[in-house]
Amino acid sequence: MAATAATARQRSGWTIANIVAIVLALIPVVWILSLSFKTPASITDPTFFPTHWTWGNYSGILTTSTFIRPLLNSIGIGLIATLIAVVLASMAAYAVARLNFPGKQVLIGVSLLIAMFPPIALATPLFNIERALGLFNTWPGLIIPYVATGLPLGIYTLSAFFREIPWELEKAAKVDGATPAQAFLRVIAPLAAPGMVTTAILVFLFCWNEFLLAITLTATTAARTAPAAMAFFTGNSQFAVPTGSISAAAVVITIPIIIFVLFFQRRIVAGLTAGAVKG
Amino acid sequence: MTTTTPPVTTQELAAKDRRRARSSEGARAERRLGWLLCAPAVIVMIAVTAYPIGYAIFLSLERYVMSAPQLTKFVGLSNYGAILNSPFWWRALWVTAVITAISVAIEFVLGMLLALLMYRTIWGRGTVRTTVLIPYGIVTVAAAFSWLYAWTPSTGYLSAAFGNAAPLTSQWQAIGVIILAEIWKTTPFMALLMMAGLSLVPEDLLKAAKVDGATAWQRFVRVMLPLMKPAILVALLFRTLDAFRIFDNIFILTSGNNGTGSVSILTYDNLFTALNLGLGSALSVLILICVAIIAVVFIKGFGTAAPGTDLGR
Numbered sequence: 001m002a003a004t005a006a007t008a009r010q011r012s013g014w015t016i017a018n019i020v021a022i023v024l025a026l027i028p029v030v031w032i033l034s035l036s037f038k039t040p041a042s043i044t045d046p047t048f049f050p051t052h053w054t055w056g057n058y059s060g061i062l063t064t065s066t067f068i069r070p071l072l073n074s075i076g077i078g079l080i081a082t083l084i085a086v087v088l089a090s091m092a093a094y095a096v097a098r099l100n101f102p103g104k105q106v107l108i109g110v111s112l113l114i115a116m117f118p119p120i121a122l123a124t125p126l127f128n129i130e131r132a133l134g135l136f137n138t139w140p141g142l143i144i145p146y147v148a149t150g151l152p153l154g155i156y157t158l159s160a161f162f163r164e165i166p167w168e169l170e171k172a173a174k175v176d177g178a179t180p181a182q183a184f185l186r187v188i189a190p191l192a193a194p195g196m197v198t199t200a201i202l203v204f205l206f207c208w209n210e211f212l213l214a215i216t217l218t219a220t221t222a223a224r225t226a227p228a229a230m231a232f233f234t235g236n237s238q239f240a241v242p243t244g245s246i247s248a249a250a251v252v253i254t255i256p257i258i259i260f261v262l263f264f265q266r267r268i269v270a271g272l273t274a275g276a277v278k279g
Numbered sequence: 280m281t282t283t284t285p286p287v288t289t290q291e292l293a294a295k296d297r298r299r300a301r302s303s304e305g306a307r308a309e310r311r312l313g314w315l316l317c318a319p320a321v322i323v324m325i326a327v328t329a330y331p332i333g334y335a336i337f338l339s340l341e342r343y344v345m346s347a348p349q350l351t352k353f354v355g356l357s358n359y360g361a362i363l364n365s366p367f368w369w370r371a372l373w374v375t376a377v378i379t380a381i382s383v384a385i386e387f388v389l390g391m392l393l394a395l396l397m398y399r400t401i402w403g404r405g406t407v408r409t410t411v412l413i414p415y416g417i418v419t420v421a422a423a424f425s426w427l428y429a430w431t432p433s434t435g436y437l438s439a440a441f442g443n444a445a446p447l448t449s450q451w452q453a454i455g456v457i458i459l460a461e462i463w464k465t466t467p468f469m470a471l472l473m474m475a476g477l478s479l480v481p482e483d484l485l486k487a488a489k490v491d492g493a494t495a496w497q498r499f500v501r502v503m504l505p506l507m508k509p510a511i512l513v514a515l516l517f518r519t520l521d522a523f524r525i526f527d528n529i530f531i532l533t534s535g536n537n538g539t540g541s542v543s544i545l546t547y548d549n550l551f552t553a554l555n556l557g558l559g560s561a562l563s564v565l566i567l568i569c570v571a572i573i574a575v576v577f578i579k580g581f582g583t584a585a586p587g588t589d590l591g592r
Contacts, residue, residue: 014400021396022410028463029413031436032425046439092320100306101313107321114328116517118524118570120543121563124550125331125338148327151320209418211527212543216551227420231531243428250421257416265409268416272468273475 029254035247043243057248067249069221070229074253077139077225078207081146086200088147089154090192096155097162108159111152119149123216130217137219145213150203157202157271161195198271201264205257226253332567338560345554358561368562370538371545372569378454378541379522382461386518387511389462390469397470398477415467423531426460450538457539460528465521469514476510477503516577520570542566 031048038045039052061067096104126145127136135141165188173183214228221229230249233242261268339358343351362368397408414422429435432445446452480503488498504511526543529535535544546566550559 011401014396014402017396018400018403018407021393021407024463025410025414025467028422028425028429029417031429032421035425035428044433046434046436048436088320088323091316095313095316099309099313099316101310103314103317107317111320111324114324116520116570116574117328118543118563118566120524120526120546120550121335121567122328122331124546124556124559124563125334126327127550128338128556129331129334144323145327148323151324155320205416211418211420211530212547216547227418230420230424243434246424247428250418250424254417254421257418258413261409261412261416265405265412268412269408269471269474272471273478 032247032250032254035243036251038244038247040244043241054244057244058252061245061248061252066221066233067226067229067252070224070226071252073139073221073223074208074225074227077142077146077223078204080139081143081150081207082200082204084143085147085150085154085203086158086196089151089158089199089203090196092151092155093158093162096159097165098167108156111155114149115152115156117149119212122149123213126213127216136217137223139223141217142214142223142225145217146207146210149213150206153206154199154203157199158195161198161271162192165191194267195271198264198267201260201268202271205260208253208257335560335563338556339564341557343555343557345556354557358557359565362558362561362565367545368542368565371540371542374454374539375523375525375541375543378458378461378525379519382458382465383515383518383522385458385462386466386469387515389466390473390514393466393470394473394477398474411467411470414464415471417464419464419527420531422464423460423528426456426463426528427532430456447533448537453533453537453539457525457528457532460532461522461525464528465518469518472514472517473507473510476507476514479510480506512577512581516574519573519577523570523573524566542569 034049035043036057037053037055038050039054039056042050042052045051092107095101096107122145130136130141135144167188169187169191170183173187174180178186208225209227210225211227211231214225215231218224218228226249230246230253233246233249340353340355341351342354342358393411397404397411400407427447429437430444430447432438432443438444438446444452446456484502484506485498488502493501524543525541526547529539529541529544530547533539535541535548540548542562543566546559546562549555549562
C-alpha cells in the first residue's frame, strides 16, 4: 500500500518535471510559429497566439526566389557536404578503430582541435583564399569548409561506433565459408550502418545550422544558405519590418529539423553520447 | 631455485626471426593501409584549416584594407598593438568572458537536472528526449529571431510581460537576453553529454548507498558526481570553447550594438564591415590564442581527459 502511494507521488513529481521541461523547450518554437501566422497589421499585438490568422507570410516567402533559392542551396550543400564528410570519416574511423598505425592519437587530437576552432578565425583567410580561387559565392566554396569542419565530428562519432562492432564476426563468417565481400556486406555493413546514419544526421544538422561561414563566404543567393538569407531578409516591402516573413522562413527551415528529430531521436542521442561513453 | 635458462638453439632463434620479419611485414602493411584510409580526411582538414591559419598569421602582420589594396604593406606587430591598446577589444573580451562563464555555469546546473530527468523519469522518456532535442536541432538563427521578436516592444510576449520593456537596447539587459538564448539552445547538448556520464554510475552503488542511509542529495554529491567527473569535465571543456565562439545569437539579437559584441562579432565587424583584413586576421589569431589557453587550462589544470585519447588504443 505504502509502496503504491509513494509511486503515485513520485509519478506526479516526475510528471510535473517532464511537463516543465517540455514546455520550456517548446515555448520559443510555438512563439515563432504563431508569429508566422499573424497578419502584418496584428504583428504589433503582443499576444502569444495570433488574433488574426493568415497564410500570407508563407505564400510570400515560398513564391520568392530570395528564399526558395537559399533553401535549395541549404539542402544541396548540406547533402553533398554530408555525403563527402561521412565517406571520408568512415574511412578514417575504420582505420582508427581496426588498424594499428602511428599517428592515430595525433589524428584524433588534431581533428578535435579543428572542431574547437572559432569559425571566425577560418572565415578571415578563407574569404581571401576563396576570392583568389574563384570559389567565393559558389557551392564548392561552402561545401569544402563544411566537409572540413564536419570531419572531426564524423571521425569522432564513427570511431566510437566502429569500436563497438565485433569484428570477429567477419572472421567467423569467412570460416563459415563466406567470401570477403559477402562477409563485409552481410555481416559488417549492417552493423556499421546505424553509426553511419547517425553520423550523417549529425553532420547534416551542423551544415544546415551553420551561419558564420555562410554569411562570410557568400554574397548573393547563388550560394547563400537559408539561415544566412534570413538574416538579410528585407521582406516584401521596403518599409514593413518583415517580422512575419522572417518568422515564416524560420518555421520553414525548422520543420525538417523537427521531423528529423522525431524520427531519429534515438539515433541522435546514441550518436551524441557514443563518443562520451568509454565502452 | 636456479635461474639458468636452457640455452636457446639456433633453430629457435631462426624461427623467432622469421616470426618477427613476418609480423613487421604485416604491421607495415597495416600502417600503410591506415595512413591511406586517413589520408583524404587529413588532406581536407589540413587544406581548410592549417593553411588558412598560417595565411591568417601572415595577413595579420600586414596593413591590408580591401578598399585600398594598393596600400598593403608589411607592418609587423602593429596590428596587434592597435588591438591590445584598444578599449573595444577589452570590452569585447570582457563581454565574451562574462557570457561564457555565466551561460556555461547555468547550463551545467540545468543540464545536470535535465540529464537526471531524461535518465530516470518513470514515464515519457521518449517524449521528453525528443522535445528536448528540438532546441539542439533548431537553427540558431531561427531561435534567435524568435527571441528577438519576443523581446521587441509592442510585438513580443516577453516584452509585454515586463511592461513593454526593451532590454535589447541596453547593454547588460541585452547580454542577459543573449545568455538566455544561449542557455535555451545548448542546455540539451550539455544534458546529453551528462547523461552519458550518468550511465557510467552503477545502479548497485546507488542502491548500496541508499541502504546505508544516504539521502538523495548525499547520493548525488558523494556517489554520482565523483564518478561522473570525467564526463563533466569533457562537457564543460566543449561547452566553454563553444561559448567563447558565440556569434549567431548576438548577430541576430543586437548585431553587437550597445557594447554587446563578442570577440567574434568584433572580428566580423572589422573584417566585413570595415574590410580590414589585417586587423581582422590579427583578431582571429588572438581569439585562437584565447581558445588555446582555455583548452590548456582545462586539460592541464583540471585534468580533463582530452577526449579521444583512449580511442587511440
